Amino acid sequence: MxxxxxxxxxxxxxxxxxxxxxxxxxxxxxxxxxxxxxxxxxxxxxxxxxxxxxxxxxxxxxxxSQRVRLIPPLEGATRTVTQFLPAAAATALPAPRAAQADATPALSPRTLLLRGAQAWxxxxxxxxxxxxxxxxxxxxxxxxxxxxxxxxxxxxxxxxxxxxxxxxxxxxxxxxxxxxxxxxxxxxxxxxxxxxxxxxxxxxxxxxxxxxxxxxxxxxxxxxxxxxxxxxxxxxxxxxxxxxxxxxxxxxxxxxxxxxxxxxxxxxxxxxxxxxxxxxxxxxxxxxxxxxxxxxxxxxxxxxxxxxxxxxxxxxxxxxxxxxxxxxxxxxVSPSAQSVAALNCTTLVDAASGKALLREGDCGARITPVSTFNIAVSLMGYDSGFLRDEHAPLLPYRAAYNAWNPDWKRDMAPRDWIRYSAVWYAQQVTRQLGRERFERYVQGFGYGNRDTGGDAGKDNGLAWSWIGSSLQISADEQTDFLRKLVRHELPVSPRAVEQTATLLRLDDLPNGWRVYGKTGTGAPVGADGKDDFSRSHGWFVGWASNGKRTIVFARLAQDEKKEEGAAGPRTKEAFLRQLPAQLAKL
Structure with a gap:
């Protein structure tokens, strides 16, 4: 939004x-x-x-203050962690219908409310x-x-x-x-x-x-x-x-x-x-x-x-x-404290044609990208030359970073950063870029609402704008960004795209599709000003390719009650469990 x-x-x-x-x-x-x-x-x-x-x-x-913040719990971004979500509880992807790809999506309650607000x-x-x-x-x-x-x-x-x-x-x-x-x-x-x-x-x-x-x-x-x-x-x-x-x-x-x-x-x-x-x-x-x-x-x-x-x-x-x-x-009532239904979306898009192959839920709702923004930061880092490969640079952890996740309190290379979604590593990359270059990249990527201002009056956009702050993106905009990435239409070098894909590579699916993805975990802020972990939301975005066809995807899911483990990995697990059958039908 x-x-x-x-x-x-x-x-x-x-x-x-x-x-x-x-x-x-x-x-x-x-x-x-x-x-x-x-x-x-x-x-x-x-x-x-x-x-x-x-x-x-x-x-x-x-x-x-109902903005979305990063969840402190662990977030294993690119590893399959099946214990986070039992198979019976996985969120299944609905099977597509023949007319679904070309049909106009029904107006959601949130969209109707927005139109009513505009009319008022x-x-x-x-x-x-x-x-x-x-x-x-x-x-x-x-x-x-x-x-x-x-x-x-x-x-x-x-x-x-x-x-x-x-x-x-x-x-x-x-x-x-x-x-x-x-x-x-x-x-x-x-x-x-x-x-x-x-x-x-x-x-x-x-x-x-x-x-x-x-x-x-x-x-x-x-x-x-x-x-x-x-x-x-x-x-x-x-x-x-x-x-x-x-x-x-x-x-x-x-x-x-x-x-x-x-x-x-x-x-x-x-x-x-x-x-x-x-x-x-x-x-x-x-x-x-x-x-x-x-x-x-x-x-x-x-x-x-x-x-x-x-x-x-x-x-x-x-x-x-x-x-x-x-x-x-x-x-x-506040629209910024979006309902559970409004924060659920699954969308698959053909990278070549841009045709929507599956679009379920409210995919136009904008929220914080949290750790999914690391895809963009990786492209910036490799394009600028600060990041060299998946093992360099190895940056030392400093106590001043105040990492709330124990797995972040270590020296890290780019692969470790993406694996553990370490906020401090991404912040070191953006600081090396500087505000002007960072903003130029975000604008060039057309990323979400492109707002890198950060929290009002705090001048922290370079370090925090994508973590529950000013920068927001919808699932539709995630797939638009990923289409540009896989089609080499972003203003970065081919090597930056190649190295980023290396960091995002997951295990191949049983049917031979190669999968690349990144999770993100967040929670809305309640009326008391604290993170509401009972309504955590999880991102999983990326693409799948079989050598002939590339499908970009975005999955956003919000918990209806407090769940064990971070929402991002749980969302990824549910999505990957259904993806092979889903791709076979497309």
Whole structure:
């Protein structure tokens, strides 16, 4: 799976997690609004709620740690070790059917999921463009309305404009605030008109335009999440209540009653404001009821301070709960933690024609090549002249290599390296090549995703990119690479191919076919950050030739439970046990 495909799948996962987070945030926030009205009247509750949902989305969108690493146990790469897998447990190769070679493979669940994720990404981008266009139209409408207004006296740094339109008084403009006042306000009582203007100017002093803009931006980014709209509407509601409270603080009951009457009168006269406008009175009757109730019984400052403290605690609990849930959700759904079925493939390809002779399973799934990449490293080493033959150079083992496999703690020649899959030997070859030449070889080979960057921020691609890191390859790409190798189409010398084949040579099959191959063993990283050996996967790739015909192959198998021994040799044993009969039918 390419990096773009993984990002697309993570985007789908993040969108689902965002919806779940929105539901939990809204449920708790709505409960607080019902049980603790003073808390709900704090605008910080609703904006922080939106930020919490966005944080969950971003966290799930970021790359996770479910990458594949090299398994520490022994891996005898080119020797037949029958004790690793009983004959009865061997994974049999399905017999080919006559029409199978030319038939289009059925879409796997993983492929369907990927296509669904791609479709969702396209829908999201279209929806985002539509949401941005909608906001832009609203901005243009308000701007044209403001341009037609008659200037009035400026207050608190805001330009006041009187417009002949049945709108709500509204404040707009982040950098150049303008207060639009409908002409019908002239018919209001002077005290009512003065309190209405004061309400809008209070929005300006409280920086409500900035708060509102942040809420609209978050809602636009996550336009598909209905809870973001609900949280943003509640933010606007809390801002209105806050301004009402500040305007009415210390005023007598008669003025409070006049202000409530002005609210009702304005609601009858106004038309709906454009989406995103911060407008006095642009509320529904239920919200108006709550505002009038607040006018009659204002909350105390002491209670409001307590509510602010409770807001922080409540949102911290919401965020903590969602972050605690996220790893489990990511592990169960994340496409990078591929299912057992998705990591099983058998493919045989005619080297001359490129025709698929057998293709079972999901052969397009990319994972780490682990020790199968030693085929490529061998070609590089012989082509560059660092490797001379199967016995030279003999490199000394050093304690600094920190080999976790006891069989690696010895001086080694190329044949020993391939036999035991010693990581440190391959690393000495790539270090001798240097980064620039190493990357040039990988690009020239067209190997997998060609990503030699290594782990993010660690600058270790030269030594580790093929071991559970950035470099990934599918079974289909393994056979493509091997076809180029046996057809001498790689940018290396014929001697490099010949010497590599010598290292990979296995025992001949009973029917006379010569077999060359290399294993690889890996395991996904679990949610706890440790290798999950219960789901180890094994590679076995190579080619078989009878002098007239060459067949390249790749076998990838993943364990359903923890098995004894390394997965690579077990995969090889199962494959070789069935290969003679399989070749006889081709």
């Amino acid at each position: 390419s990096g773009l495909e993984l990002l697309t799948m993570r985007f789908l996962l993040a969108s689902l997690g965002c919806l779940a987070a929105g539901l939990s945030v809204w449920a708790i926030s709505a409960l607080l609004r019902r049980c603790l009205p003073a808390l709900a009247m704090q605008r910080s509750l609703w904006l922080l709620g939106q930020l919490t949902v966005l944080a969950i989305f971003v966290l799930m969108l970021l790359p996770h 990404l396209a829908i999201y981008l279209l929806g985002l463009a539509w949401s941005i266009a909608r906001l832009w139209r609203a901005h243009r409408l308000l701007d044209s309305l403001a341009k037609g207004g008659a200037p009035a006296k400026a207050q608190d740094g805001a330009t006041m404009l009187e417009v002949d339109a049945p709108i709500s008084p509204m404040l707009l403009g982040l950098f150049k605030p303008r207060l639009l006042l409908p002409r019908h306000l002239r018919d209001f009582d002077p005290l009512q008109r003065q309190m209405i203007v004061e309400h809008e100017l209070t929005h300006l002093r409280r920086h409500d335009l900035q708060w509102m803009s942040a809420g609209v931006l978050l809602q636009t980014l996550l336009w598909f999440n209905p809870f973001m709209r609900m949280l943003r509407n509640s933010l606007t509601w809390a801002q209105e209540l806050g301004c009402d409270r500040d305007v009415l603080r210390g005023r007598p009951a008669a003025q409070r009653k006049a202000y409530a009457s002005a609210l009702v009168a304005q609601l009858k006269l106004q038309h709906l404001a454009p989406q995103g406008a911060l407008a006095f009175g642009s509320i529904d009757p239920n919200t108006l009821t709550e505002r009038v109730a607040l006018i009659r019984s204002p909350a105390s400052t002491r209670r409001a301070m307590w509510a602010r403290a409770a807001t922080v605690a409540a949102l911290a609990a919401i965020a903590g709960g969602n972050f605690a849930l996220q790893p489990a959700l990511a592990w169960s």
